[in-house]
Amino acid sequence: MTLPYAIxxxxTLQRISELFIARSNTKALMARGAVEYGRSHYPVMVLMHGSWLAVLWGTVGGRPVNLALLAVFAVLQAMRVWVLATLGRRWTTRIIVPHNEPPITGGPFRIMRHPNYFVVICEIAVVPMIFGLVWVAVLYSVLNAAMLWVRIRAENAAYCDVAA
Incomplete structure (x- = not known):
């Protein structure tokens, strides 16, 4: 097995495991009376992330690995773990707003409003660049920016709706 495929x-295994965690957390939150927002854009987001992975799988074979960018990716993974640990059972891939629970403000949320989106923005650009795939980094960064424009607006509106 080559390093690009190991990466x-x-x-891929990380993303699949996160989907299982997200599904479990979503069910638990909904059972406690949480409400989902932004449901209509969710399939588009899943398609975008899935196609990003598929394009990478189809293009990384035999390519050199930039070890400095791989180190950046490792730092991003530590940040991802910090975000998920801070959110705990409230972390999902959907916009699920728990009833009578304020937004999380500890951990990385003390530093920035959407740390998970920061990590995802960086990953979508950095991972293709590890393999020298500039076009994948640019294309999916643009697509992700459009997705986050919709998603962050929906998320902010959801918390404003709950606060009202």
Whole structure:
């Protein structure tokens, strides 16, 4: 197995495990009376992230690995773990707003409003660049920016709706 494919296996298994965690957390939150917002854009987001992975799988073979950018990716993974640990059972891939619970303000949320989105923005650009795939980094960064424009507006509106 080559290093590019080992990296892709790691990322793919990570994303799959996160989907299971997100599904479990979503069910628990909904059972406690939480409300989902932004449901209509969710399939588009899943398609975008899935196609990003598919394009990477189809293009990384035999490419050199930039070890400095791989180190940046490792730092991003530590940040991802920090975000998920801070959110705990409230972390999902959907916009789920718990009833009578304020937004999380500890951990990385003390530093920035949407730390998970920061990590995702960086990953979508950095991972392709690890393999020298500039076009993938640019294309999916633009697509992700459009997705986050919709998603962050929906998320902010959801918390304003709950606060009202």
């Amino acid at each position: 892709m296996i790691f990322i």
